[in-house]
Amino acid sequence: MIGRSDGRTVGRGGVVCVALLLSISPTVSRLQGQTDPRLASAVNLAQSGRMDSARAVVRRLLAALPPSDSVYPEALYVSGVLAKDPQAVATHLQRVVIEYGQSPWADDALLRLAQLYAAQGDDATAIRAVERMRRDYPDSPMLARADFVGARAYFTLKDDANGCELIREALKDTTSDVEFRNQVSYYAARCSAKPAAAVAATSPRDSAAAPGGPKTFAVQVLAVKSSSQVDEMLTRLKVMGYDARVIRDSTGLFKVRVGKYPDREQAQRNLTNLKTRLGGQPFLVEEP
Secondary structure, eight states, X not given: OOOOTTSSOOOOOSSHHHHHHHHTSSOOOOOXXXXXXXXXXXXXXXXXXXXXXXXXXXXXXXXXXXXXXXXXXXXXXXXXXXOSSHHHHHHHXXXXXXXXXXXXXXXXXXXXXXXHHHHTTOHHHHHHHHHHHHHHOTTOTTHHHHHHHHHHHHHHXXXXXXXXXXXXXXXXXXXXXXXXXXXXHHHXXXXXXXXXXXXXXXXOOOOOOOSOSSOEEEXXXXXXXXXXXXXXXXXXXXXXXXXXXXXXXXXXXXXXXEEEESSHHHHHHHHHHHHHHHOSOOEEEEXX
C-alpha cells in the first residue's frame, strides 16, 4: 500500500508542492514499497530524489492501465503526490475523489486536498473538503486529521465556534501519535479558555426555534438539482455561522434553507442579512 495521510506510510518528494503537502501533514513516516511492483519502482525513485523518473514511471503506468483496473486510483494518487505543481496535485487528487470515491484512496486524497487548499490560504475551500470528508467518510481513520485541518481554517476565518467543534472531534482520535495529539491539544486549550456557552452566544449560528406555534419561518437560499452546488452553499453558510439544512422535494430539487424562526419579523431580518452577504434571491417560506 502507498503512503497515506493517516500516518501509516506517507510519500515524500523533492519539489516544493510535495514538500508542502507533507510538511502540513500531522505525521510523516517513511515511504514504504507498494504492492504493485511498478508503483514500488516509482516510490524508490522518488525516495532517491529522482522525481522526474518517478513521475515518468507513474505516467507510463497510467497510460497502460485501463481506468477500471483496481491499481488505477492508487496510481492517480501517487501521481498527485509526486506532481510538480499545486494545480497538478489538485487535478490528480480530485480525480481520485470524484471518479473513484469508493476506492481506499478517496478519503486520503480528500484530506490531502484540504491540506493543500489550507496551505494556499484558501480556507473556505479547505473547509468544503473537510466537511465533505466528514459527510462521505465518517468512519475514515484520517477523519481526526481532517477535523484538525478544518478547525485551523475556521480559526483563520474567526469562526471559533465551528473551529472548537472540530477540535473536540479531533480529540476523540485514539491515535498513539504524540505529535498530532500535542498539536490538537494546543488548540483545545484555546477553546477551553472560553466556556462553551460563551462561544455559542458569540456565534451567529441559528438555533432551532422552540416549538410553540403551529408554523415557523425559514429563509430559502437555493433550489437546485446539483448536489455539488448544495455542498458549496452549505459550506458557505457554515463559514458565515449559519446552520442550514437540505430538503429534497418530490421533483428532485434540493432546497437549502436557514433557520426555523417563530415569527416573520425575525425571519425577515435574517433574510435581509443573507441577501446582503450571499446575493441571489433568498426568500421566506412557511413551514409546519
